[in-house]
Amino acid sequence: MGYANLHSCICDLERSGQLRRITIEVDPHLELAAIARRAYARQAPALLFERVRGCRFPVLANLYGSLERTRYIFRDSLPRLQALIGAKSDPASLLRPPTRLLAALHGASHLLPRRRRSAAVLTHRCQLHDLPQLVSWPADGGPFITLPQVYSEHPAQPGWRHSNLGMYRIQLAGNAYAADQEVGLHYQIHRGIGVHHQAAASRGQDLPVNVFVGGPPALAVAAVMPLPEGLPELAFAGALAGQRLALAQPPGWPLPVPAEADFVLCGRVAPRQTKPEGPFGDHLGYYSLIHDFPVLQVERVYHRPGAIWPFTSVGRPPQEDTSFGAFIHELTGTLIPQVLPGVRAVHAVDAAGVHPLLLAIGSERYTPYSPCDRPQELLTQACAILGQGQLSLAKYLLIANEQDAAQLDIHNCAAFLQHMLQRCDWRRDLHFHTHATIDTLDYSGTGLNQGSKVVIAACGPPRRPLPEQLPERLDLPSGFSAPQIALPGVLVLQGPPCFAPGSQPTADLQRFCSHYATDHPINSFPLLILCDDSAFAATTLENLLWVSFTRSDPARDLYGIGAFQQDKHWGCNGALVLDARRKPQHAPPLEDDAGVIRRLESWAVHGGPLHGII
Incomplete structure (x- = not known):
């Protein structure tokens, strides 16, 4: 049977050697997040920080820090859930073998939530400033909730059957938010809560919203699942947890809460009110900048006895959310x-x-x-x-x-x-x-x-061999240098910086492409990538992918040798050229605070409190 709450999961992980308690005091400002990121890189156990400076609640990090641990957490329910998903894609699979039918039926029995009259999470109240004020990166606009489960219901069809549970980041303080009253609600496009917010706004109504933190681990995974419309995340969480999700009703509040959650924030989103949110160090490896997003007017903050605050830190991949993605692909790929x-x-x-x-x-x-x-x-x-x-x-x-x-x-x-x-x-x-x-x-x-x-x-048979050595003559235009072969057929070059005063990215690339005829040896490489540091980009495949695709926009940054336009179609007779240099409009990349890193490194030496963890 799966875990009914976060406490039972932590106890099981500790018994199996997959969790470490950190007893030294850790600062929630930069320190805790930096430890979490390095723990993930070391494939360390989950970490329970028992002493967080300025906060009475312990913080859990790196819970989903490996795909193996994520599978372990859901090991009891995975066969039933996979049978249930397989039945949707291939109903005949239930008969191969017949036990799959029983597994699918058992999994389906957990889809419907059940009601409780009372809940541990509703027994205590606190203020927003009592929650862990975790700041992950030096330029972040304030503390954020990084594993929130944001719950809303359709105003025209109230009830969990027409609900949405999504992981939309919450800024707890900073910027122009009223202290202990408002938090930022950053939801992006193609998110289910947007449909609910629009429906409420069209009626001139506020949208009630709950933010759950902690609770059964299945809830956090359900919040990021790309589920088909019509399948509520609460139902999926029950199937993943291997038991029906217990819901309770706060007195005088329209939305239910998971009875086994650790924290719940209850509030309302006005139809049109926004405030500046951010910056925030995000999963592309850069800061998302300050933009106006909806505001949640918080009316209540609940927590259970012995509540634990789960937390993650995102940044340039791979990070802990990489394990989320891999696990979700295993569940939904079929x-x-x-x-x-x-x-x-x-x-x-x-x-x-x-x-x-x-x-x-x-x-x-x-x-x-x-x-x-x-x-x-x-x-x-x-x-x-x-x-x-x-x-x-x-x-x-x-x-x-x-x-x-x-x-x-x-x-x-x-x-x-x-x-x-x-x-x-x-x-x-x-x-x-x-x-x-x-x-x-x-x-x-x-x-x-x-x-x-x-x-x-x-499609079709190969058209060309892919070169693995540099041509004898490249004859690079001025300002372009340091050619590196990143992969067979992929040549990386260093170009003039786009941040230089008066720089003209388009002019640089047009000059580069016009320098070569289509029969020049450089065209034996079908793909040329121009960047700021060719040695860095060519060192690993991960560097190449990150630089190439996070720093370019196809319509603006794809060029070609021998380019042409015919019947509104653009193509080129020679090599395709991708401009992956940083541009003035790009957000700054994430960099750690050097003083924090030095402090952590002193704790990681032999005999130190973080030795073997980071």
């Missing part, structure tokens, strides 16, 4: 062919910041009676992918044909990129969507939520 006919798999690349880069494997079935020498159905499938929920936020979608390489692994990014580069025809296979919607956290486009997309589709 549903892709059903939701997107003809598509075998889709992979949002964590190292590239998740939303900037999607890899997909589709299938060409339009003309099975003739050779497949150009993308056809792949383009239809690409449109379907970009029309699916949060997948629509992608900037780069690379889609390959399953029939060309049945063994192609969508999670082997290096092999996938090489497969594409062997087959792409830059005169034909680039398909742009301009003035489109991108991730709120991505500043490579033209404005907040604004940018472009490109679909790169490839």
Whole structure:
């Protein structure tokens, strides 16, 4: 049986050697988050900080710090849940073997929440300033809740069956928020709470909202699951926990709360009120800057006896949320062919910041009676992918044909990129969507939520070998230097800085491309990437993906040698050139506070309180 609350999970992890208690006092300002990030990098156990400076509540970090530990937490319910998900994608699978049917039925029995008259979480009240004031990065605008479960119901259809539970960050203090009264509610586009907020605003009403912290671990995972419309996250949490979710009703409040939650903030969101929120060090590896977002007017803060505050710190991938993503893919990957006919798999690349880069494997079935020498159905499938929920936020979608390489692994990014580069025809296979919607956290486009997309589709036999050595003559234009081969067929070069006064990114790239004829040896590399530090970008595949796809917008930053436009289609006869230099509109990258790191390193020496953890 799964865990009914966070306390039982912590006790089990401690018994199995997967949790360490930290008894030294730790500062919630930068120290705790820096420890958590380094603990994740070391694949350390979950960490329970018992003494948090200025706060009476203990803090739990690195709970989902490895995919193995995440699987362990849900080990009892996973077979039943996978049978239930498999039944949706392939009902006949329930009979192979027959025990799958029993497992699926058992899992379905946990979908309906149950009501309790009383709840531990409603026994105590506190103020916002009593909660852990955790600040993760030096330029953050204040303390944030980083594992919130934000609950709302549709105003026209109240009740949990039409509810939404999402993980939308909450700024606890700072900026212009009224102390102990207001918190920032940062929800982005394509989020379910937006539908509820719009419905309430159209009626001229405030939207009641609960923010849960802690509780059964299944609740946090359910809050980030890409569930189909009509399946409430509360129901999924019960199936994942292996037991029906217990709900209780606070007196005089319209929304229920999980009876086993550790904390609950109850408040209301006005129809049109916003205040500046941020900055916040985010999962792309940069700060999301200050923007206006809704305000939650907090009316009550509840907590249970012995409440524990779970916390995570995000930053340049991989971080703890990487384990979340991998676990979710394991649960939902089998549903892709059903939701997107003809598509075998889709992979949002964590190292590239998740939303900037999607890899997909589709299938060409339009003309099975003739050779497949150009993308056809792949383009239809690409449109379907970009029309699916949060997948629509992608900037780069690379889609390959399953029939060309049945063994192609969508999670082997290096092999996938090489497969594409062997087959792409830059005169034909680039398909742009301009003035489109991108991730709120991505500043490579033209404005907040604004940018472009490109679909790169490839099918057929290889068109070219991919070089692995530099040509004898490159004859680089002035200002361009330090060529490095990052992958076969991918040449990385260092370009003039875009932050220099008077710099003109477009002029630099046009000068670079016009320097070469289409028969120049540099075109043996199908992809040229220009960046600020070619040695850094070429050192690891993770560096290459992060630099290339978080620092570029397809419509503005893709160029080509021998470029042309015909019938409103853009292509090039030579190499494709990606400008991945930092631009003036980009957000600053995340950097640790040097003094904090020195202090932590002194604690990590042999015999120190954090030895073996960070």
